[in-house]
Amino acid sequence: DIVMSQSPDSLSVSLGERVSINCKSSQSVFSTSTSRNDLGWYQQKPGQPPKLLIYWASTREFGVPDRFSGSGSGTDFTLTISSLQAEDVAVYYCQQYYGAVPTFGQGTKVEIK
Amino acid sequence: QITLKESGPTLVTPTQTLTLTCTFSGFSLTSSGEAVGWIRQPPGKALEWLSHIYWSDDKRYSPSLKNRLTITKDTSKNQVFLTMTDMDPLDTATYYCVHRPTIKGAFDVWGRGTMVTVSS
Numbered sequence: 001d002i003v004m005s006q007s008p009d010s011l012s013v014s015l016g017e018r019v020s021i022n023c024k025s026s027q028s029v030f031s032t033s034t035s036r037n038d039l040g041w042y043q044q045k046p047g048q049p050p051k052l053l054i055y056w057a058s059t060r061e062f063g064v065p066d067r068f069s070g071s072g073s074g075t076d077f078t079l080t081i082s083s084l085q086a087e088d089v090a091v092y093y094c095q096q097y098y099g100a101v102p103t104f105g106q107g108t109k110v111e112i113k
Numbered sequence: 114q115i116t117l118k119e120s121g122p123t124l125v126t127p128t129q130t131l132t133l134t135c136t137f138s139g140f141s142l143t144s145s146g147e148a149v150g151w152i153r154q155p156p157g158k159a160l161e162w163l164s165h166i167y168w169s170d171d172k173r174y175s176p177s178l179k180n181r182l183t184i185t186k187d188t189s190k191n192q193v194f195l196t197m198t199d200m201d202p203l204d205t206a207t208y209y210c211v212h213r214p215t216i217k218g219a220f221d222v223w224g225r226g227t228m229v230t231v232s233s
Binding site: 100 | 224
């Protein structure tokens with residue numbers, strides 16, 4: 001299975017500041033057949049199911065605010081929140097769907113400083 | 114609008130078989146490119162993919178749980194079922210039903226989840 005590792009495990013950021021969450025896969029998740037990275041990002045608020053934010057590593061899901069962006073390719077990816085809002089407090093997960101077994105990172109908890 | 118809803122027992126005893134039902138709307142599992150899956154999350158822990166089933170009836174399972182899982186569908190009722198045998202307290206988790214369109218690859222819509230506790 002492809003192992004997904006996120007960093008940091010948690011971070012505390014002031015409102016309006018930029019947030020970057022890193023995700024590293026144990027092998028490349030770039031699909032040569034589609035020329036896309038099979039990588040998604042999810043947001044999970046307390047007591048709620050995860051919500052898809054980004055797919056194909058950088059495509060924003062419909063309705064997701066444009067302060068959320070995804071970047072990276074191969075094995076290294078980043079989720080960026082350009083200006084943290086109070087409603088962004090959550091745990092964020094990356095997930096690969098390149099391999100036969102979809103796998104998630106361990107999660108990164110984002111809090112307000 | 115796509116919605117999914119999980120149903121099933123909230124408490125099972127060790128060694129019992131768990132059967133969960135996902136009832137969905139807003140798409141048809143007979144349409145090419147559609148898939149429905151199951152993901153679980155133990156309390157305070159990360160997400161774990163379990164299984165999914167495609168419109169073609171192709172099925173995928175987590176290798177670590179493959180011997181215990183069976184996924185099926187009833188397209189006439191817009192339902193997907195997951196059975197997990199030989200339940201253990203370590204299987205205590207919230208179980209989510211998810212929509213997975215091949216056009217996105219990711220799990221784009223999630224049910225609210227159902228909490229299953231395994232205890233004697």
